[in-house]
Amino acid sequence: MLFTMNENGFQTDLVYDELKISGNESYGFHPCELLVSSIVGCSGGVFRNILEKMRLPFNEVTISAQVERNEAKANRIEKIHLIYSIYADNDNIAPMKIEQALILARKNCSMIQSVQNSITITEEFTMR
Numbered sequence: 493m494l495f496t497m498n499e500n501g502f503q504t505d506l507v508y509d510e511l512k513i514s515g516n517e518s519y520g521f522h523p524c525e526l527l528v529s530s531i532v533g534c535s536g537g538v539f540r541n542i543l544e545k546m547r548l549p550f551n552e553v554t555i556s557a558q559v560e561r562n563e564a565k566a567n568r569i570e571k572i573h574l575i576y577s578i579y580a581d582n583d584n585i586a587p588m589k590i591e592q593a594l595i596l597a598r599k600n601c602s603m604i605q606s607v608q609n610s611i612t613i614t615e616e617f618t619m620r
Contacts, residue, residue: 524569528557531572531613534603539576542593542600552579569611576617583619590617 495502501514512520521529532555543550553576560571578590594615598604604613 524559524561527569527607528559528572531601531603531607532557532574535574535597535601535615536576538601539593539597542596543578546589546593548580548585548589548593549582550578550580550585553577554579571612571614574613574615576615577620578617579620585619587617587619590619 493504493506495504495513500516500519501512503510503512503520505511513523513526514520515522517525536553536555540553543553556575556577558573558575559569560573561567562570576590576594578585594617598613598615607613
């Protein structure tokens with residue numbers, strides 16, 4: 493990947509589209525947003541695949557991310573809490589199955605595995 497500096501940050505051309513990155517959100521995605529988005533996108537995608545392999549029917553999954561930062565240490569991200577909301581017509585999905593799927597998703601998400609010793613990541617879920 494090649495990133496080119498411009499007057500407001502950096503940009504790169506990716507397969508899907510051009511990505512603009514800037515500390516000023518008027519000019520691009522903030523690096524914090526991208527880090528959290530990569531963790532949500534990776535873990536959510538792995539989670540969806542696991543649900544499908546387990547043959548657990550669902551209509552939709554949303555993930556809310558709560559981020560804690562430490563201003564005293566360069567405003568670094570210290571904790572990300574992910575709240576998975578699983579929407580399903582079937583009320584018979586055992587919560588233990590969802591917990592197993594979350595454990596597998598964590599284990600197989602390359603983004604979580606990349607930051608696991610630097611950022612505390614926790615998960616919870618609700619069935620809707």
